[in-house]
Amino acid sequence: MAHEPDAAHDEHAHHPTAKTYLWTALFLTIVTIVEISAYYIKPWEQSAIYVPSMIFMSAVKFGVVCAVYMHLKYDHKLFRNLFVGPLMIALVTCVGLLFLFGKVGINLGITG
Amino acid sequence: MSATALEPTTTGHAEHGHHHTSTGLDNRKIAIWAFIGSECMLFVSLISTYLIYKGKSRVGPYPHEAWTDPATGETFKAILNIPVTSFSTFVLLMSSLAMVLAHNAVVNRHVKRTTFFSRLEGNSFFWLVSTALLGIVFLMCQAYEFTAFVNEGLGLTTNLFSSSFFVLTGFHGAHVTAGVLWLFTLASIDKKRGLRTDEALNVDLCALYWHFVDVVWIAIFVLLYLIK
Amino acid sequence: MATTAAQPTYAPAASTSSYSGEKTGVWSWITTTDHKRIGVLYLFTSLFFFIFGGLEAAVIRAQLAAPNQTLVSAELYNQLFTMHGTTMVFLAIMPLSAAFFNFLIPLQIGARDVAFPRLNAFSYWVYLFGGIFITLPIFAGIAPNGGWFGYAPITTMAYNPGLNIDFWVLGLQILGISSLAAGFNFITTIINMRAPGMHLMRMPMFTWMSFVVQFLVVLAFPVITVALVFLQFDRFFGTNFYTLTAGADPLLWQHLFWIFGHPEVYILILPAFGLVSEVLPTFSRKPLFGYAVMVYSGILIGFLGFGVWAHHMFSVGMGPIADTVFSLTTLLIAIPTGVKIFNWMSTMWGGKLQFTASMCFAVGLVAMFTIGGLSGVTHASPPTDLQQTDTYYVVAHFHYVLFGGSIMGIFAGIYHYFPKMFGKMMNETLGKWHFWINMIGMNLTFGPMHLSGLLGMPRRIYTYDANQGWDLFNMMSTVGTGIIIVATLIFLYNFFTSLKSGPRAGRDPWGASTLEWSIPSPPPEYNFAVLPNVTSRYPLWDVTDGHDLSREHHEGHENRDDKVPTARELGIPMPSNTFKPVMAALGLCIMLGGMTLKHVNFYAFFIVVSGGAATLVISLYAWLTTPLEESH
Numbered sequence: 003m004a005h006e007p008d009a010a011h012d013e014h015a016h017h018p019t020a021k022t023y024l025w026t027a028l029f030l031t032i033v034t035i036v037e038i039s040a041y042y043i044k045p046w047e048q049s050a051i052y053v054p055s056m057i058f059m060s061a062v063k064f065g066v067v068c069a070v071y072m073h074l075k076y077d078h079k080l081f082r083n084l085f086v087g088p089l090m091i092a093l094v095t096c097v098g099l100l101f102l103f104g105k106v107g108i109n110l111g112i113t114g
Numbered sequence: 115m116s117a118t119a120l121e122p123t124t125t126g127h128a129e130h131g132h133h134h135t136s137t138g139l140d141n142r143k144i145a146i147w148a149f150i151g152s153e154c155m156l157f158v159s160l161i162s163t164y165l166i167y168k169g170k171s172r173v174g175p176y177p178h179e180a181w182t183d184p185a186t187g188e189t190f191k192a193i194l195n196i197p198v199t200s201f202s203t204f205v206l207l208m209s210s211l212a213m214v215l216a217h218n219a220v221v222n223r224h225v226k227r228t229t230f231f232s233r234l235e236g237n238s239f240f241w242l243v244s245t246a247l248l249g250i251v252f253l254m255c256q257a258y259e260f261t262a263f264v265n266e267g268l269g270l271t272t273n274l275f276s277s278s279f280f281v282l283t284g285f286h287g288a289h290v291t292a293g294v295l296w297l298f299t300l301a302s303i304d305k306k307r308g309l310r311t312d313e314a315l316n317v318d319l320c321a322l323y324w325h326f327v328d329v330v331w332i333a334i335f336v337l338l339y340l341i342k
Numbered sequence: 343m344a345t346t347a348a349q350p351t352y353a354p355a356a357s358t359s360s361y362s363g364e365k366t367g368v369w370s371w372i373t374t375t376d377h378k379r380i381g382v383l384y385l386f387t388s389l390f391f392f393i394f395g396g397l398e399a400a401v402i403r404a405q406l407a408a409p410n411q412t413l414v415s416a417e418l419y420n421q422l423f424t425m426h427g428t429t430m431v432f433l434a435i436m437p438l439s440a441a442f443f444n445f446l447i448p449l450q451i452g453a454r455d456v457a458f459p460r461l462n463a464f465s466y467w468v469y470l471f472g473g474i475f476i477t478l479p480i481f482a483g484i485a486p487n488g489g490w491f492g493y494a495p496i497t498t499m500a501y502n503p504g505l506n507i508d509f510w511v512l513g514l515q516i517l518g519i520s521s522l523a524a525g526f527n528f529i530t531t532i533i534n535m536r537a538p539g540m541h542l543m544r545m546p547m548f549t550w551m552s553f554v555v556q557f558l559v560v561l562a563f564p565v566i567t568v569a570l571v572f573l574q575f576d577r578f579f580g581t582n583f584y585t586l587t588a589g590a591d592p593l594l595w596q597h598l599f600w601i602f603g604h605p606e607v608y609i610l611i612l613p614a615f616g617l618v619s620e621v622l623p624t625f626s627r628k629p630l631f632g633y634a635v636m637v638y639s640g641i642l643i644g645f646l647g648f649g650v651w652a653h654h655m656f657s658v659g660m661g662p663i664a665d666t667v668f669s670l671t672t673l674l675i676a677i678p679t680g681v682k683i684f685n686w687m688s689t690m691w692g693g694k695l696q697f698t699a700s701m702c703f704a705v706g707l708v709a710m711f712t713i714g715g716l717s718g719v720t721h722a723s724p725p726t727d728l729q730q731t732d733t734y735y736v737v738a739h740f741h742y743v744l745f746g747g748s749i750m751g752i753f754a755g756i757y758h759y760f761p762k763m764f765g766k767m768m769n770e771t772l773g774k775w776h777f778w779i780n781m782i783g784m785n786l787t788f789g790p791m792h793l794s795g796l797l798g799m800p801r802r803i804y805t806y807d808a809n810q811g812w813d814l815f816n817m818m819s820t821v822g823t824g825i826i827i828v829a830t831l832i833f834l835y836n837f838f839t840s841l842k843s844g845p846r847a848g849r850d851p852w853g854a855s856t857l858e859w860s861i862p863s864p865p866p867e868y869n870f871a872v873l874p875n876v877t878s879r880y881p882l883w884d885v886t887d888g889h890d891l892s893r894e895h896h897e898g899h900e901n902r903d904d905k906v907p908t909a910r911e912l913g914i915p916m917p918s919n920t921f922k923p924v925m926a927a928l929g930l931c932i933m934l935g936g937m938t939l940k941h942v943n944f945y946a947f948f949i950v951v952s953g954g955a956a957t958l959v960i961s962l963y964a965w966l967t968t969p970l971e972e973s974h
């Protein structure tokens with residue numbers, strides 16, 4: 003029966019072990035602790051770098067959970083594409099809305 | 115005379131259980147990833163609204179700063195409780211670990227287990243129930259949080275912050291609740307007759323849903339609680 | 343002469359007494375999980391709503407025929423245009439497209455059914471019950487009255503305290519669930535259930551456009567769901583999302599709605615584009631020109647469609663940067679759309695054209711959509727749009743693209759696929775009468791609206807004073823509406839008499855090229871006795887050695903007395919009939935619809951909503967614990 007390469011059997015070829023999961027959990031915990039600590043460290047919390055650093059750290063956690071826990075790294079490419087496309091559209095929509103409601107701005111030197 | 119463009123293949127008999135697929139993947143796994151993509155748009159709309167209304171409430175209480183009601187002179191403290199929410203965030207994060215270990219246990223049924231830790235690793239029922247219980251702890255923290263807020267003067271209809279906050283976190287909590295029910299159903303099946311390795315997909319589907327719900331909370335925690 | 347490989351021994355003619363030969367009777371239709379029957383159910387239901395929405399429009403046009411008429415009150419007028427729009431968008435065009443998604447997609451990709459047959463049935467029943475729920479209120483004079491786009495804050499309790507908007511909000515939520523479920527179903531089906539050799543770039547164009555549409559559905563509907571939830575919570579629980587006095591932003595609704603609303607219009611047009619891309623090559627006796635480009639432009643339209651939404655809001659004061667950005671993206675999206683028009687024309691160029699009724703409608707779409715597209719391009723520029731917005735010029739634009747576009751494309755699809763669906767031929771002469779009278783009526787109705795719009799006639803007014811330059815144009819539009827009614831009656835007559843006693847149709851009466859034409863008309867329950875192995879884009883045509891592609895019509899040549907083998911005889915397991923999706927749909931609609939009672943009587947509200955929820959949960963549990971197929 004001719005069809006595309008059967009990826010079902012490859013799916014768990016590089017299946018992570020329980021140990022991988024534990025290390026991942028540890029990593030996520032550490033990043034979370036850093037995030038929470040940042041909130042309490044006044045110089046950091048009040049600096050301009052605070053929001054970008056928080057977004058960066060949560061993006062890292064987001065990515066790690068998707069890649070490892072949700073297996074996107076190990077699974078058929080299709081799932082990655084099925085998720086990333088909508089995610090991109092969602093993020094662009096969010097950013098667009100924030101611009102439109104004046105929550106973020108870029109100084110273009112244009113008035114009016 | 116060129117090749118015909120249409121040739122019959124196998125008969126219908128081969129269809130039992132494993133239907134032909136174009137990708138070798140299960141329909142339900144494709145469907146759930148499509149569903150997760152769709153949910154991204156749902157939560158992004160809710161989160162965007164919260165961010166749009168941030169700082170726009172005309173009356174308090176406010177999330178990160180105290181407020182004195184000019185009409186009554188009553189003072190309200192900053193509503194959000196970072197320590198409690200940090201704890202519940204950590205609980206949800208650990209629940210994702212339990213979830214992935216549950217799936218791992220069902221996938222690896224064939225492994226011979228002798229040591230205590232190895233047997234614990236392979237105890238899918240334990241991990242499924244743990245995930246569900248951690249989810250319940252998360253929900254209890256949310257319930258505590260919401261009740262405390264109401265007692266401190268922030269009801270559903272108080273201001274823009276309250277409306278967007280409660281609807282966003284309420285939707286998230288409803289998703290967690292659905293996940294907990296799903297987990298208990300899987301756990302009871304596991305207890306009754308044991309989930310086999312060839313049924314691992316059923317746990318996988320639940321796991322993907324659960325991790326997504328966790329990942330949404332990662333975004334909510336940072337955007338709502340940790341950024342003022 | 344090219345031959346298809348050994349066809350399994352179907353006798354092509356289906357048994358005469360029952361549709362698709364397998365099970366008969368009303369109950370078998372209610373409990374069906376067969377995608378073809380579900381498609382037919384969608385077709386009949388959506389045709390009904392199309393007529394209903396058309397009647398609403400007829401009353402509107404009667405009212406506006408002359409200045410200062412008093413046929414309807416302002417309030418009833420608001421309900422009429424709201425329900426006309428809501429009905430046409432959600433209850434007519436989308437489900438007409440769904441009829442084709444359901445009937446055609448598995449056939450075109452060489453599958454036996456969709457990925458989740460019971461979920462498919464569930465989608466239909468939710469649509470039916472939701473459609474009834476949102477339509478009934480007009481008979482009591484409490485129909486939704488805030489426009490099909492329901493702008494808050496005018497739809498909030500402060501300005502609209504009656505039940506009208508409650509019906510609208512809850513009705514749309516119900517209908518949204520139907521569409522979302524179908525979206526997940528078809529995405530999975532198209533990705534995963536294609537026959538061997540049916541690579542993505544060999545799929546028929548209708549399936550490709552539908553594939554893009556399903557993604558638009560699953561990504562756009564959550565946004566309107568959230569917007570509606572906010573409105574629902576404001577109306578039912580007193581939250582502040584749209585409460586201006588609490589500091590709410592009057593634009594929040596508009597942005598959320600149009601983030602959904604713009605992809606929605608592509609949801610409305612792309613299936614019709616797909617149908618046209620099936621019809622034009624067939625009756626030009628040529629493959630579609632630029633298949634790959636057509637696929638990529640469809641994908642690009644879908645993708646870009648998420649970046650143009652605020653062009654519906656050029657007059658709200660977003661500022662020059664926002665206006666410019668959205669103007670640019672809107673102009674950009676005209677490019678892939680225009681490309682399609684050129685490719686269709688190139689398909690016809692040099693072809694051996696055959697103007698059947700479906701071909702007429704397909705060519706008609708190309709012409710009418712071009713007109714609508716041109717007025718759309720004029721909207722893309724904020725300065726010109728400032729004159730056009732909220733005038734009848736916009737009404738002209740979207741009716742050219744939706745009536746001249748979507749509806750004509752759907753008619754093309756109906757004439758083209760009627761033989762396949764029902765095993766009978768429609769009357770070609772009546773079809774052409776329908777086409778020409780419809781063309782005249784449509785252009786007479788909507789053409790003058792460009793002019794009255796530019797002369798300043800606002801939208802959504804229930805009457806107008808004389809001598810503003812609009813009188814003649816309005817009269818023309820009303821006369822045109824009457825002509826459209828005549829055309830539609832011709833169509834309905836043709837449709838129903840052909841159903842009853844049209845001449846028998848063979849497997850491939852048009853000499854078309856794709857898989858659905860290789861099986862009997864109507865197809866047997868299992869579609870393909872043997873799953874095909876596909877080696878080209880046009881499986882039934884031999885296109886590689888330049889042979890004459892015309893094929894003789896097959897009607898009358900096949901032996902009508904041979905019986906089509908049943909699924910059981912061929913050993914093909916098929917999903918069983920089941921009532922559970924219907925129960926679940928009923929429970930869902932009662933649960934959501936019952937929420938309107940909260941503003942009427944709390945106890946009734948509680949009982950009805952709980953009853954609905956319980957029905958839903960129990961049906962879902964039964965559904966999820968029952969295997970799909972009978973034991974085999």
